Amino acid sequence: MSAVDIALKAILKLEPEGFQILEAIEKQTRKFEYLPVEVVSNLTEIHIQTTEHHLQELQKQKLLTYQSEPYEGYKLTMGAHDILALKALVDKNVIEKFGKSLGVGKESDVYDALTPDGTQVAVKIHRLGRTSFRDVKRKRGYTTQHLYTPDWHKRSALAAKREYIALRLLEPHDIAAPKPLARNRHILVMSMIEGAELYRYSTIADPGAVLEEILDNMRLAYQDAKVIHADLSPYNVILQPDQHILIIDWPQYIRPDHPNAEALLKRDVRNVLGFFEYSGKPDLEKALTFVKA
Secondary structure (H helix, E strand, O other): OOHHHHHHHHHOOOOHHHHHHHHHHHHOOOOOOOEEHHHHHHHHOOOHHHHHHHHHHHHHOOOEEEEOOOOOEEEEOHHHHHHHHHHHHHHOOOOOEEEEEEEEOOOEEEEEEEOOOOOEEEEEEEOHHHOOHHHHHHHOHHHOOOOOOOOHHHHHHHHHHHHHHHHHHHHHHOOOOOOEEEEEOOEEEEEOOOOEEHHHOOOOOOHHHHHHHHHHHHHHHHHOOOOEOOOOOOOOEEEOOOOOEEEOOOOOOEOOOOOOHHHHHHHHHHHHHHHOOOOOOOOHHHHHHHHHO
């Protein structure tokens, strides 16, 4: 059972005291890897015997892990982090019903959901903990600048925050990217994503038009929003049912004044061009000049 499945199974039957205990443990993660039972009781002002009962129930629901040595304590699971973020989004009337999986990647899970007014949206759950610390540090350096331990949840929350900021920067310029709706902890809610990544297509009806649209949007992002994707490839360009594109996965974005901006923009353009094979395709320097000019 996945972490989000655990969260969805528990969210409807979890008692208020259970949420209170999970929130108390979450707030103390900087001080304790495993929070002692007595501290949980003091923070929540719930009698210690009642606290112990709730902690055991939360462990049975796979929302907590337990250690007995060198001291007795409890730690949130990934499902617990999910349930806290999802409850916050439900309480704020951002989402009401959770749907099917839209995709599972190395660093995120994406699901569809419904808002209270019935609008279909995409819910992205950042999961940086599924890659190695070395790989995250290499590919997602922004998550290691101010965090000195491999706290995967904090890194995932930072990735979600950065992606939300990037989408907010892109939105006013009508760039082909999801529209940001809300964020809580490591979960980002955005407009619906339909279609499939470019790399999944063996043939494209009009590759020239698709490439032109990608370069046009890279140009708008660079010139108008002052944003460079910095990890663009056929894996994060969606070809929608109407044959228009959507560029996703923006947490690693940088600004044009970044020291590595030129190299990363060039890599983005190269990655995109490398997917397309047809006569008349611009060369790297010509495409790069178009994006920047």
